[in-house]
Amino acid sequence: MxxxxxxxxxxxxxxxxxxxxxxxxxxxxxxxxxxxxxxxxxxxxxxxxxxxxxxxDQVKQNLTKIKLPPGFHISLxxxxxxxxxxxxxxxxxxxxxxxxxxxxxxxxxxxxxxxxxxxxxxxxxxxxxxxxxxxxxxxxxxxxxxxxxxxxxxxxxxxxxxxxxxxxxxxxxxxxxxxxxxxxxxxxxxxxxxxxxxxxxxxxxxxxxxxxxxxxxxxxxxxxxxxxxxxxxxxxxxxxxxxxxxxxxxxxxxxxxxxxxxxxxxxxxxxxxxxxxxxxxxxxxxxxxxxxxxxxxxxxxxxxxxxxxxxxxxxxxxxxxxxxxxLIFYTGSMFPKKYQGAIFSTQHGSWNRTTPVGARLLVTYVKEDGHVAGKSEPFAEGWNDNGYYxxxxxxVAQLPDGSLLVSDDLVGALYRIWYDGK
Structure with a gap:
């Protein structure tokens, strides 16, 4: 069967x-x-x-160091x-x-x-x-x-x-x-x-x-x-x-x-x-x-x-x-219009580099013709603290309310990012 x-x-x-x-x-x-x-x-x-x-408690404290665009918030x-x-x-x-x-x-x-x-x-x-x-x-x-x-x-x-x-x-x-x-x-x-x-x-x-x-x-x-x-x-x-x-x-x-x-x-x-x-x-x-x-x-x-x-x-x-x-396409309505239809993607962070880069969430905007509008831009960053992760x-995934989840295998956590304009 x-x-x-x-x-x-x-x-x-x-x-x-x-x-x-x-x-x-x-x-x-x-x-x-x-x-x-x-x-x-x-x-x-x-x-x-x-x-x-x-x-x-420590993870929540670390999240206070994460930088996001105005009106966005991140929590454990x-x-x-x-x-x-x-x-x-x-x-x-x-x-x-x-x-x-x-x-x-x-x-x-x-x-x-x-x-x-x-x-x-x-x-x-x-x-x-x-x-x-x-x-x-x-x-x-x-x-x-x-x-x-x-x-x-x-x-x-x-x-x-x-x-x-x-x-x-x-x-x-x-x-x-x-x-x-x-x-x-x-x-x-x-x-x-x-x-x-x-x-x-x-x-x-x-x-x-x-x-x-x-x-x-x-x-x-x-x-x-x-x-x-x-x-x-x-x-x-x-x-x-x-x-x-x-x-x-x-x-x-x-x-x-x-x-x-x-x-x-x-x-x-x-x-x-x-x-x-x-x-x-x-x-x-x-x-x-x-x-x-x-x-x-x-x-x-x-x-x-x-x-x-x-x-x-x-x-x-x-x-x-x-x-x-x-990598995901954002299909929700919680975020401002500029982010709707954009790609959100993660960078896990480098090991093969004298100065580590990454450990952040990027946003990439896609034009009407299906091609990207320039380079990817940082959206959420701060997990790379001068080379210390x-x-x-x-x-990254999208919840039904339009907020985002981001996973972290170093800390062992999911973070939620949402927007209220405040």
Whole structure:
């Protein structure tokens, strides 16, 4: 039975769920058990993350150093350990936060006061491996892109109160990338469900610049690029190539084209190569890596090789080594008109630079013709305190009221940015 059908049955019999879900005999693994709509029988501890105390007080104090345009404010939304990419539930019930470790967190604003007052692990009975990428379909299915697997959770916003949550494999373990290419590096996947109702996944390749004998394999499977597939995992295809380590993407609400950030080659000096914000306007486009390390800067390893004639260069060149990650188009109405339709993106902050840059939230304005209006501009900054990081922003997402959430994996927190004009 397909997971979508299972989900339909589960949702239609929600009232009977506790009585119907009886403990089952041991299954080969937790995923099989949950997919068969049975309980795992786990009695594992399932605590909430404390939201008060010395750490919360210190984070709030640090936020007083963040500079924003007039009329904007920032506050601590929730303490969320190792917080990475964010998926706000389409019903506005809960927000899901991935990590580069083994947990996904679910954050609930039960008081509806603009604060996440409950934070606990999502689906703790199902082991996960680098579940960084979280994304929702409009009809309420949660997808989690792990290091080498993609799972689908039906009605996650409503079943997350249980430690057991129905799940099914969109891409089974070991089939997202070849097992031989699994690495500790560049394994934080990001996913989006596109306007075409397909699932898009960013696949970084693990090297600074890969050896030439990896080229054909990586192009074939989409490593160093973006793949897409049907939501059941069928009809997989490579959507974009020539991206070194893409982390963060969103679709334009105007023309449905895909925009992505890409992290560029290290070890080339403080000021080169630039980071990239790329605009994908058609399937199959090539954005130049590994011939180019970022922008028009050629890599040492491929300097004697002729690059393709059809390379698409960045829509925006960003500061070198700032680690551009999360990216969204702002579709809310809370912010002033100049920000509506603009791109908000994060810079995690540099490591490969004598003077660190980044650790901030940027805004990029998009013109009517679909191109950007100049360079990206700082919107929220101050986490980089003269080279000492008070925080490292990872992702940005929009809440139903039009405010923004920003994740920080150094501090382990979500911040909320809102506007009242005061």
């Amino acid at each position: 397909k997971l979508h059908l299972l989900a339909t049955v589960a949702i239609s019999t929600l009232a009977a769920w506790p009585a119907a879900a009886q403990p089952a005999p041991p299954a080969p693994n937790a995923l099989d058990t949950l997919g068969a709509m049975h309980q795992t029988g786990s009695t594992a501890d399932w605590p909430e993350v404390p939201q008060t105390g010395q750490k919360a 939304y929730a303490l969320v350990p190792d917080a990475r990419h964010i998926a706000v539930g389409p019903q506005g019930v809960a927000t899901f936060v991935g990590t580069r470790k083994s947990k996904v967190w679910v954050v609930t604003d039960r008081s509806r006061g603009g604060v996440g007052d409950e934070v606990k692990e999502f689906a703790p009975t199902l082991p996960k491996k680098i579940p960084n990428g979280v994304c929702f379909s409009k009809d309420g299915f949660l997808y989690i892109a792990e290091q080498n697997r993609v799972l689908e959770y039906a009605a996650a916003e409503f079943f997350y109160e249980s430690a057991d949550v129905v799940a099914g494999a969109v891409v089974p373990e070991g089939e997202l990338i070849p097992k031989s290419e699994e690495s500790y590096n560049h394994t934080a996947r990001v996913c989006r469900v596109g306007p075409d109702n397909k699932l898009y996944i960013q696949l970084g390749q693990p090297y600074n610049v890969p050896a030439k004998d990896k080229f054909d394999l990586y192009r074939k499977v989409g490593m160093g690029g973006i793949i897409r597939m049907d939501r059941d995992g069928k009809n997989r295809e490579v959507y974009a190539v020539g991206l070194r380590n893409p982390v963060g993407m969103d679709f334009s609400p105007k023309d449905k084209s895909l925009w992505t950030n890409d992290n560029q080659v290290d070890g080339m000096g403080d000021e080169q190569p630039p980071g990239e914000m790329d605009h994908i306007t058609a399937p199959g486009q090539d954005f130049g890596f590994p011939w180019y390390g970022g922008g028009h800067t050629r890599t040492v390893e491929y300097k004697n090789d002729t690059p393709p004639a059809n390379v698409v260069f960045p829509e925006v060149e960003q500061a070198a080594h700032a680690a551009d990650l999360g 008070l925080g490292r922003p990872v992702d």
